[in-house]
Amino acid sequence: MEKTQVSFKKMSLWQVVILGVAYMTPMVVFDTFGIVSGITDGRVPLAYIFALVAMLLTAFSYARFSRQTEKPGSAYTYTAESCGAKAGFFVGWCSLLDYILLPLVNALLAGIYLEAVIPSVPYxxxxxxxxxxxxLINCFRINFLANLSLVFVIAPLLLMVLFIYLVIRGVGEGQGYExxxxxxxxxxxxxxxxPLIAGASxxxxxxxxFDAVTTMSHETQDPKRTIPRAVMLTTLAGGIIFLTASWFIQLYFPSNVRFxxxxxxxxxxxxxxxxxxxxxxxxxxxxxxxFASGLATHASASRLIHIMGKDGIFHRETFGQVHSKLGTPLYAVLLVGLISLxxxxxxLATVVSMISFGALIAFTAVNFxxxxKFYVRDQQxxxxxxIFLNLILPFISVGVIMCLWFNLERSALLFGCGWLSVGIVIFLYKKLKKQNIVIGNAY
Structure with missing residues (x-):
């Protein structure tokens, strides 16, 4: 490992968007359909519209911040620069929860799917x-990862088109709506x-x-221009995919009674x-x-750990450095791999219930x-x-996210509070250690 950054070819707009879409796992719409259809009484597409509106509001806040700075770090960086380092630490710590758990979820799902295909190999x-x-793949440069993700995103989307064709053929022939x-x-x-709000949550x-792509600013061409566009395009692309797929599933299955x-x-x-x-x-x-989602979530999680390592929250010499030959935060990548194991x-139920807490913390913090930043500090x-952009719209966005807070599962809230408590202990320890160093230097 070397302390100096090495120049590598950086990602273009479409490569960043592909990683963002891969992070979303577009075919997750099939996994959640039965649950949300039951909650919304057969109105999953409308729940997706509610969710898309909420996420576009928050994505716009992310895009505004990413125009102001080339520094990566997502909600962690944006909160620290606006509300101070202490607030940034706690938001970053809570955001880290869903970042490190999403690669774990993908490993868990892959184990379930592969064991179903080849049961002779243990889970x-x-x-x-x-x-x-x-x-292993994440140890290599980000361009290689983005190009590989393209293959693993396009193939399932093509199969989704075939699914839509089969639905169109089946609807009106005794299946679904007429x-x-x-x-x-x-x-x-x-x-x-x-019920729609509950489904949207x-x-x-x-x-x-869209949150994940903001962690890749240092590896992107012209980040002040590319990242804001990637944030909005990723959100819209995901919304269109989810809405289209759920629409045709709902056409074929007006309710979930057949499941x-x-x-x-x-x-x-x-x-x-x-x-x-x-x-x-x-x-x-x-x-x-x-697999595509696993690659993207692993990359984002390791980048956030690397960014927090550079800021001294984690061991700077270990996690704050980029490998001189590979051009990646190698030790952060390896740590995420160990956690995934x-x-x-x-x-699955236990892990998924933990993720929502960190995401809501990040969304609320960025909107606020x-x-x-813009209304109070910059006096715009x-x-x-x-007034609309810097006062009214942020509080509308916070209000929308608060509606989702009310639908947060109790288990997720309890685990999230436990995770936050660990962060408080780490913060107090580092503060005390810093004070002892200052006192020691004084003597």
């Missing part, structure tokens, strides 16, 4: 193989709003890719639509999609930081445009 071995391969051209997936007679965390297990509806959805062979092919595509001993408060 723990699949998890080890998946985590090891993802870690016609393809109907607004029933949005308006089926149920006018209640609270689950779906919002499918959009985390034996709504919490894991993907195998049943593709079996009913395309038969056993299509189900097998689709499951292979899902494995590819999980713990998927061997965890279950827009108000602090003259004229209706500034």
């Amino acid at each position: 723990w071995m699949w998890v080890t193989l998946f985590a090891g391969l993802v870690t 016609h393809v051209l109907t607004l029933a997936p949005l308006f089926n007679g149920d006018s209640s709003i609270l 689950i779906l919002c965390f499918s959009f985390l890719g 034996n297990n709504p919490d894991e509806a993907l195998p049943e959805i593709v079996l009913y639509v395309g038969g056993a062979l299509f189900q097998s092919v689709f499951l292979c595509a899902q494995i590819m999609n999980t 713990t998927a061997i001993a965890l279950d 930081s827009v108000f602090v 408060r003259h004229g209706m445009k500034n």
Whole structure:
């Protein structure tokens, strides 16, 4: 490891967007459909519209900050620069929770899928193989990762197009709604709003890719121009994919009554639509999609650890350096790989419930930081445009995210508070250590 940065070819706009979309795992819409359809009474596409609006508001806040600085770090950096280092530390610590758990989720899902395809190989071995391969690829330059992610994103999306074709053929022939051209997936007679908000609170965390791309500023061409555009394009691309897929699934399945297990509806959805062979092919595509997401989430998590290492939150000599030949934060990459291996001993429900806390902390902090930076500190408060952009819109965004807070599961809240408590202990320890060093130097 060397302390100096080495010049490498940096990513273009489309490469950053591909990584952001890969981070989102587009085919997750099939995994969550059964759950959200039950919550919203068959209005999953409308819940996605609610979620997309909420995420676009927050993405706009991220984009505004990324125009102001080339420094990466996502909510951690933006909060620290606006509200101070202490606030930045706690937001970064909470954000780190979902960053390091998402690679673990992908390793866990890959183990489940691969064991279903080849049951003769034990689950723990699949998890080890998946985590090891993802870690190895992440050791190399980010351009290689972005180009590889493109392959693993495009293939499942093409299969999704085939799925839509099969749905169009099946609708009106005794399956789902009578016609393809109907607004029933949005308006089926149920006018209640609270179930839609509850559904959107689950779906919002499918959009985390726009947050992740902001951690890659140092590896991107012209970051002040590229990153803001990538943030908005990633959010829109994810929203379009999710909305389109959920629309056609809802056409075929007006409710979730046909599913034996709504919490894991993907195998049943593709079996009913395309038969056993299509189900097998689709499951292979899902494995590819999980691999793409694993690559992207691993990259983002290691970059955030590297950024926090450079700032001295983690050991600077270990995590704050970039490898001179590979051009990557090698030790941060390896640490994320080790954490991913713990998927061997965890279950999906437990891990997923932990992720939402950190994401909501980050979204709330960034929206509020827009108000602090632009309205309070920079005093951009003259004229209706500034008042709207720097005062009204940030608080609307915070209000929307607060609606999601009210739907946070109790287990996620308790675990998140426990994680925050660990952060407080680390913060107090580092502060005390710093004071002792100052006192020692004085003597």
